[in-house]
Amino acid sequence: MAASERQSCSELRDAVVVQEGTREAPQDIKMALYKHGQLIPSLGDAKFRSPITPQVIEKKFEYYRNNETLNTHGMLVFGTCSGLSGIMANLVFRNSFKVKYEALKTYASLTTLPFLATIVTYKLFVTDALKSGNLSKESCVLRSSLVGVACGVSYPSALAFYKNGRLAVKYQTVPLPPKGRVMLHWLLLCQTGMKAMAIPLFFQILMGVFSGLHHYGVFEKTQARSVPDD
Template sequence: MHCARGVSIKYHETHTHNEAKEKVHSSHSFRNLLENGSVYVGLNAALCGLIGNSLFRRVLNVTKARIVSALPMAVLPFFTTEVTYRGFVNFPLITELIYFLGDLNCETCTATRSGLVGLLVGGLYPVFLALPVNGSLAARYETALLPNKGNILSYWIRVSKPVFRKMLFPILLQTVFSAYLGSKQYKLLIKALHLPEPGQEIH
């Protein structure tokens, strides 16, 4: 009797999961946003990397090796942010709402996590990455007077301040966009699965 009940429950859960996946796949708007959302965040991160790279090149008077510095500043932030967003937002969101195994079960949680990914990985990381890339080029081509060993930290802080000041708006924009995207994905998935909003009762 217990065995039959267990099989019945397992069948019901499997049927529910399959039905939920079919609903998600049939929702064109959510599928499109789910597949391309992390790409949008990654592209914004690549743009932040290119802007930060350009600003550091100006500060350090680096005029050579444009492609050498621009290529990693676009590629690395894009892939790092895209993979991080998928791993920390997309995957937990789907596993929670379809399989009940994730840890994103509210819109605020999703927006907060996606916003943090946008801030730390999609905004700050590209700018910090631009510092050693262009610092090494400045040392190689001797375009800037680099400090002695004792003044390295204070020198790079002074050099970075105007760059981070100018990057404040792109970083904030990336953060807000990522948070909005996560919130939108959550709402679309709730709608695709025909689930009630948190706090609402099922009638």
């Protein structure tokens, strides 16, 4: 008899616990639980933190946009230096060939083409390589310097030599070279001007080193922290 009463009380207590557990379930969801010694955030906390997520994403994109702006400005400055080098190369070789015709045409091409060539080459061989993560600091500086030498000095010098040489032949501003020694004749005629191109060569190497260090520093900061500090 006592055993049956004890069993009935136990069943009644289980029913009450089940009923209370069913009634208290929404309250348990709102409470924080501990699992493996770590605090599991409640549903209310998650709802409270959810509006912050768009702000974090917006800050991240703003940080990346600022870095892209810095990279773009750096490439534009580098390209501008190449354009100025092209202007100097055109001036030097026009004086060497004593050309006074079609000045606007030659200056426009000698300014625009080195500028565009520097930006495109720098983006392909330096910026994109940095983004892929396959470029060390030394390689970044070396590539940047080579871009400055190739696109900022060699290319505009060769272009100015070719264009003004054609104008010299067209308008006969200098004596025509003997047959079979054309290139040697033109090089001897322009050797003083070619020495003057050592000035933009120095500045292009210096600008290449500075630009490579700058862009590598921006890349390291971007990798170190994905979200900027407040």
